[in-house]
Amino acid sequence: MLALQLLALGFLTLSAALFFGPQLAVYGPKGVRQLAREGQAQFVGGCFVSLTVLVFAAPIVSSGFLTGGDTIRLVMVDLFTLQFSPV
Numbered sequence: 001m002l003a004l005q006l007l008a009l010g011f012l013t014l015s016a017a018l019f020f021g022p023q024l025a026v027y028g029p030k031g032v033r034q035l036a037r038e039g040q041a042q043f044v045g046g047c048f049v050s051l052t053v054l055v056f057a058a059p060i061v062s063s064g065f066l067t068g069g070d071t072i073r074l075v076m077v078d079l080f081t082l083q084f085s086p087v
Helices: 002-027 029-037 039-066 070-081
Strands: none
Touching: 002 029, 002 039, 029 039
């Protein structure tokens, strides 16, 4: 799992460098202020941040679902069928 996380972080870093790098290389520090004002750059930056958080949080969340067993299965069935049984 660690190898997949490192691979995902590597690809995220590469994609961020290819998206933001050329403008920063050409315009320098002024390019950072201009990128901060652009809506598309804010959207892509937010996606990169959320994906990075997901890469770090995925093992923790998945272990919670895997160890839940029948309780998690029962809750998911109740949520999908919208038929809640009284306890």
